[in-house]
Amino acid sequence: xxxxxxxxxxxxxxxxxxxxxxxxxxxxxxxxxxxxxxxxxxxxxxxxxxxxxxxxxxxxxxxxxxxxxxxxxxxxxxxxxxxxxxxxxxxxxxxxxxxxxxxxxxxxxxxxxxxxxxxxxxxxxxxxxxxxxxxxxxxxxxxxxxxxxxxxxxxxxxxxxxxxxxxxxxxxxxxxxxxxxxxxxxxxxxxxxxxxxxxxxxxxxxxxxxxxxxxxxxxxxxxxxxxxxxxxxxxxxxxxxxxxxxxxxxxxxxxxxxxxxxxxxxxxxxxxxxxxxxxxxxxxxxxxxxxxxxxxxxxxxxxxxxxxxxxxxxxxxxxxxxxxxxxxxxxxxxxxxxxxxxxxxxxxxxxxxxxxxxxxxxxxxxxx
Amino acid sequence: xxxxxxxxxxxxxxxxxxxxxxxxxxxxxxxxxxxxxxxxxxxxxxxxxxxxxxxxxxxxxxxxxxxxxxxxx
Numbered sequence: 198x199x200x201x202x203x204x205x206x207x208x209x210x211x212x213x214x215x216x217x218x219x220x221x222x223x224x225x226x227x228x229x230x231x232x233x234x235x236x237x238x239x240x241x242x243x244x245x246x247x248x249x250x251x252x253x254x255x256x257x258x259x260x261x262x263x264x265x266x267x268x269x270x271x272x273x274x275x276x277x278x279x280x281x282x283x284x285x286x287x288x289x290x291x292x293x294x295x296x297x298x299x300x301x302x303x304x305x306x307x308x309x310x311x312x313x314x315x316x317x318x319x320x321x322x323x324x325x326x327x328x329x330x331x332x333x334x335x336x337x338x339x340x341x342x343x344x345x346x347x348x349x350x351x352x353x354x355x356x357x358x359x360x361x362x363x364x365x366x367x368x369x370x371x372x373x374x375x376x377x378x379x380x381x382x383x384x385x386x387x388x389x390x391x392x393x394x395x396x397x398x399x400x401x402x403x404x405x406x407x408x409x410x411x412x413x414x415x416x417x418x419x420x421x422x423x424x425x426x427x428x429x430x431x432x433x434x435x436x437x438x439x440x441x442x443x444x445x446x447x448x449x450x451x452x453x454x455x456x457x458x459x460x461x462x463x464x465x466x467x468x469x470x471x472x473x474x475x476x477x478x479x480x481x482x483x484x485x486x487x488x489x490x491x492x493x494x495x496x497x498x499x500x501x502x503x504x505x506x507x508x509x510x511x512x513x514x515x516x517x518x519x520x521x522x523x524x525x526x527x528x529x530x531x532x533x534x535x536x537x538x539x540x541x542x543x544x545x546x547x548x549x550x551x552x553x554x555x556x557x558x559x560x561x562x563x564x565x
Numbered sequence: 566x567x568x569x570x571x572x573x574x575x576x577x578x579x580x581x582x583x584x585x586x587x588x589x590x591x592x593x594x595x596x597x598x599x600x601x602x603x604x605x606x607x608x609x610x611x612x613x614x615x616x617x618x619x620x621x622x623x624x625x626x627x628x629x630x631x632x633x634x635x636x637x638x
Contacts, residue, residue, distance in 0.1 A: 255635055329570040337576065345584045349591035356595045360602070368598040379627065450595070458587035461630070465583045468634045469575040 199531045200275060204403050206535055207279045208396055212424040214282050215392035217289045218301040219249060219428025222388060225459070225479040226380035228437045229452035229486075233366075235373035238434075244374075245381040246430035252385020253422030258470035259387055260413050263394025266326035267306060268313045270401040276530045277316040277522060278399045283542050284308030284518025290546055292506055294553050296439045299506040300474030304514040305391055306331055309398075311515025312522045334471040338462055339481030346458035346482040350489025353450045362448075369449035376456035383463035384475045385425060391472055392421040439499070451486035458482045477507060586630055593623035 226248075227241040236244070264270070285301070285308035292299040306327070313321050357365050396417045400406040406414075447455070459475075459482040466473045480503060487495035521538060528534035600608060600616025608616070 325570045329572065333571045334576065334579075337580065341580050341583060342587075345587035348584075349588050352588065352592050353595045356592070356599055360599055364602045365598055368602060372594055372598075375627075453594070454587075454591050457590050458583070461583040461586040461590075462579070464631070464634055465579040465586075468637075469572075469579050471576075471579065 200403055202532050203275045203279065203535045204399060204405075206539055207275045207282070207399050208420075210279055210282045210286070210539060211392050211396050211399070212420055214286050214289070214301075214305065214395075215389065215421050215424035216428035216431075217286055217293075218305075218388050218392070219246070219425040220431050221289050221293055221301050221428075222384060222476055223429045223437060225475045226377050226384055226456075228439075228479075229447055229455050229483060230373045230377040231437060232447045233370060233373060233449045233452040235370035235449060235452065236377065238437075241377070242430055244378060245384075246426040248378050248381035249385035249389065249429045250422045250426035252382040253389035253393075253425060254418060255382070255386045256467055257390060257393070257413050257418075259390035259467055259472045260394040260397060262326070262330050262470045262472055263306075263391055264397040264401065264413075266330050267323055268309060268398070269317075269321045269323065270398055272317045272321035273313055273398075273402050274316075274530070275399045275403050276525055276535050277312045278309060278395060278402065279535050279539070280316070280522035280525055281305075281309035281312035281518045282395065283521040283538070284311055284514045284516075286546065287517050287542070288510060288514040290549050292510075294549060295506075297503060297506040299503075299510045300335075300476045302388065302391055302472055302474045302476075303331075303335065303507075303510040305395065306472070307511035307514035308518035309395065310511075311518040314515070315519040315522050316526075330471060334466060334473045335477065338466060338471075338473045339477040342458050342462045342478045342481035343485035343488065345462070346455045346485025347489035348485075349454035349458060350451050350486045353454055354490055357450065366449045369453050372453045373449055373456060376453050376460060379460035380456050380463070380475075380479065381429075383460045383467065385422065387463050387467045387472065387475055389421045389425045390467070392424070393417050394472075396421070439503075447483070447486060448490075451490055454489065455479070455482035455486040458485060474507075582630075586626065590623045590626050593619050593626065597621075597623065 223242055223245055226245045227236065230236045231238050231241050282305070285304040288299070288304040288308070289301055310322055310327060393413050397406065397413050459479040462478050463473070463475055484495055484500060521542070525534035525538045528537050597616045597619030600612050600619065
């Protein structure tokens with residue numbers, strides 16, 4: 198009974214993470230379209246929310262990877278996963294506060310691994326899965342997207358060099374509506390599955406599902422799809438501003454090339470079951486679009502700041518999750534600890550959100 | 566060690582597919598747009614038809630890719 202209460206709490210926190218994932222990652226799909234005026238900000242996030250919802254139903258391979266290939270479900274408890282989720286949510290909120298497009302996926306995986314390491318030891322972490330399914334694809338994907346977007350952008354500007362730009366930009370803006378929609382669909386396909394994977398992992402660890410080949414229950418798919426769509430609709434305007442305006446100045450042909458490269462990379466990786474960071478991929482695409490037109494246009498200082506956040510995400514989310522687990526254990530891992538720690542975390546997150554809304558550099562749709 | 570941990574076959578497929586699709590779709594779309602849009606003078610019917618075909622080809626490539634991804638296990 199007590200573990201069931203913790204499980205319900207965990208599902209609520211997992212869906213809250215999914216909400217912050219959509220909120221944090223709206224920039225992935227729509228920043229370039231908003232930056233080039235292909236779509237109005239509110240229309241962009243509305244369209245993105247619908248496509249994220251649809252994308253969540255497309256494939257379950259990434260969910261299977263999270264549920265079975267990262268940590269040993271038999272050695273962990275819902276309380277450990279709860280601590281991992283709280284670590285991931287806090288890192289997401291902190292990087293959102295700083296306007297940094299860090300990876301929600303790595304925050305989630307780092308959080309889970311950090312909590313499991315402290316609670317159950319290194320034997321409960323599948324190092325092969327973490328390296329082979331997470332770290333290597335994480336390193337390869339942004340570089341791949343950068344190279345593809347740079348090549349595509351270079352070709353585009355060779356093809357249009359003697360043409361009047363304004364007429365072509367109109368066509369590219371239309372193309373961007375399609376390419377941004379593809380990125381949103383791809384984002385729902387890859388990212389919503391991560392929350393599904395975590396909830397499935399919790400259901401296995403609590404004995405509600407078999408550990409051998411756990412299927413993802415329909416209610417998990419629907420609730421994860423809804424949470425990420427809602428978070429997307431609310432819109433993380435601060436990160437949209439960074440990706441759309443601060444990495445490089447974007448023209449519609451660059452936005453189109455960046456989005457097509459991002460969508461192709463994310464969809465292909467989701468098909469192979471790699472839970473990669475859609476944030477890293479789309480940021481790589483935007484950098485590639487800058488490099489392909491003229492490398493000097495890329496603001497490398499912003500890129501360096503983002504890269505630092507990327508490198509920090511796994512260990513920082515892991516450390517936060519470990520602290521959450523230790524606090525929970527100190528208060529009692531039955532029901533009291535998870536309840537008190539989750540309540541304190543919710544109050545702190547609310548305060549951070551409210552403080553950010555009042556700060557002078559707060560961004561809204563009207564600022565973009 | 567990495568050679569055994571990483572599913573390189575799957576990773577290379579992801580790399581090849583995403584690079585080829587990204588560059589091909591962008592190139593087809595741009596070429597079609599350049600042919601269809603009137604520049605200094607209106608394009609001929611043949612030019613418009615070829616441009617339309619290239620634009621359609623870019624859409625077909627995306628649709629085909631999605632079909633393959635969403636229908637194969």
